[in-house]
Amino acid sequence: MAKSAPEPTRLVLCMVGLPARGKTWIARKIARYLAWLGYNAQVFNAGDYRRKWLGAGHRADFFDPRNDEGARARSEMAELALADLLGFMRLGGEVALYDATNTTRSRRDQVRARCSAAGCTVVFVESVCEDPSILEANIRETKLSSPDYAGIDPEDAVRDFRQRIDHYAKVYEPVHADEPASSVRLIDVGRIVVLHRIEGYLPARLVSLLINLHVVRRPIWLTRHGESTHNVEDRIGGDPDLSPRGHRYAAQLARFVRRQAMEPPVVWCSTLRRTIATCAPLAVPAMPWRALDEIDAGVCDGLTYREIAERMPDEYAARRKDKLRYRYPRGESYEDVIERLEPVIIECERQRRPVVIVAHQAVLRALYSYFMDLPRERAPFVEVPLHTLIELVPAPYGYVERRHALAIEAE
């Protein structure tokens, strides 16, 4: 999806659903994806406002709809979050995610009216889930570590949180097809998806992300190809073969994956010789993706950085000044690379098996910055050394990383 959308973007994605339905997980996932693509996107979480202004530690009775004081306080906090959200949109925000329960029709009508008045399009994103095992896992993984339950016995906390859910369930009105707004209803994490009046460039493209979401946990392994004959000479680009050291890395990588993978992984490489050769010793055939090819250095292809600095000092300086946006003459920028990697991200989100991606420095920097939710500006500076496997392990709201420097045996 090009950031260069065919129309200006002023979109509010309003989450809907009972507690523990993964609203925060979905909202953060969308925000991460959009920020990576270059959108000015931000999440506004009503619970964070409550904990900030009223202090954490509210028990279930606070969420009882019959508790007038609690209801008033919660409504105030939801309003504060919405006010900040609209302020963000006024100041040039492109996509805001309103992470609150919004479980009643009247509340949703209010939110829609307020956003429309501010010139924003609203899409409701509702998560419905009655699978007790998913709910239980979600409560234990994310709610027990919430400041609301600091120092509370886990079983008491789970019990209290279930009561909180029951209080919301009493007044819950699922999004209905007759509500005059666009909506995406995700039932049981993508088992059923109902799209209602999904129009506009960005909402239509976001559907690709949303229908591929799942909660299966599996690692993602990122690595550059083994050392190439160009690496030895410090040249960029081209389509060189592996050096003898590079071949030894390929053998090490295959050993590592064989030992570590709990099930056969999916393996993707670029269409360039050095990644295909790096995958050759793996037990699983690698699929070459052109989207994983190294950044196209255009007229600088095959040169060393020193040669670029000497022959094209202006280009060299321009690149140092803005490495994210700098585009090699007749070649690509990091922004271009991010754009062409979008299908890889969608496909990676869809995969339920471990994924091994054997690619190139700039490409891996771009992918890494998505998974680790880095600001785009930092993407071109991520350390991705040769002969190092970056393992991304799923965590409640993203990934944690482990780096494995694979020892290359001497010849």
Place this chain on the structure above:
Amino acid sequence: MAKSAPEPTRLVLCMVGLPARGKTWIARKIARYLAWLGYNAQVFNAGDYRRKWLGAGHRADFFDPRNDEGARARSEMAELALADLLGFMRLGGEVALYDATNTTRSRRDQVRARCSAAGCTVVFVESVCEDPSILEANIRETKLSSPDYAGIDPEDAVRDFRQRIDHYAKVYEPVHADEPASSVRLIDVGRIVVLHRIEGYLPARLVSLLINLHVVRRPIWLTRHGESTHNVEDRIGGDPDLSPRGHRYAAQLARFVRRQAMEPPVVWCSTLRRTIATCAPLAVPAMPWRALDEIDAGVCDGLTYREIAERMPDEYAARRKDKLRYRYPRGESYEDVIERLEPVIIECERQRRPVVIVAHQAVLRALYSYFMDLPRERAPFVEVPLHTLIELVPAPYGYVERRHALAIEAE
């Protein structure tokens, strides 16, 4: 969407719906899109089998469920189509579209069992529409020209066709969430879309196409940039400016669009100077898309074909031998261009306004071959001369073309 899917494709898309719900339109649209992307895809239409083997001209009573003979004959024809479909899949077909009503649960269960036994995944694609104006338009546009109604008074034909629908409606069971298959339900041409267990690379990506379908008719205008300084010298690639003649074409183009467009069009160009300059005189700002840049000629960029033939005779010969798949060293093939144009196609399908695309020869050949449903092999040979506007006008199942050679005034 890369043709190089991460898994082999053996997919049957089984249409479901009452007559006149656009099943054939949707099936053909999917088939055209997939064939363009390089899939071996084919539509099997049960009505065609009936007309071929039993002769056209059946009246409504033939479709009455109480007509045992008619029911048996229709069932036989549906079986013939399904047998051919399964034969196609056995011989290496990747995606088959089964274009029949499949309006009962028991029929769908049968189809699913047969396809599963043949190692194919089934996705039901149901079209539901009760909007009388859409139905009326569909009947008049597509059914009256069917051989079934050759020589019949149009009003009689419409009446008969409505009776045929009523017969099917008596036994119609919409796809239900408890059916153990993947399904996409399109309600009122995309107003509501219900996705059920949509898994796998291709089904998930097809959703992008399906949710953007609409029945608004608007022209698409394709044109190359005005003549460039490279065109004058017969050089390919590069990023040249327009020649004086090229600038005059840009002015002519703006006049033509102003006169012809019934509403403000959407204008897209590439990121190269010659298309941006061609759009400059247009009243509407053009959005530059990198996906619309000319085919990357890699090491041949900036050369003339004669220079390529002299300096790299092997490359020249390889390109002549297989122009679709030939990839310039360090550059692109036509297949690569098609792949990167996929988001442009999806966005073009989504647009309800006229679209003007100002791009380059290879890119326009690829786009044209999608809209005109040409075999991929013919794409590299489509005539796309300079200073000619190709107008694609919607027709019931595709587009018809008009070419406007815009006169360039003498200097």
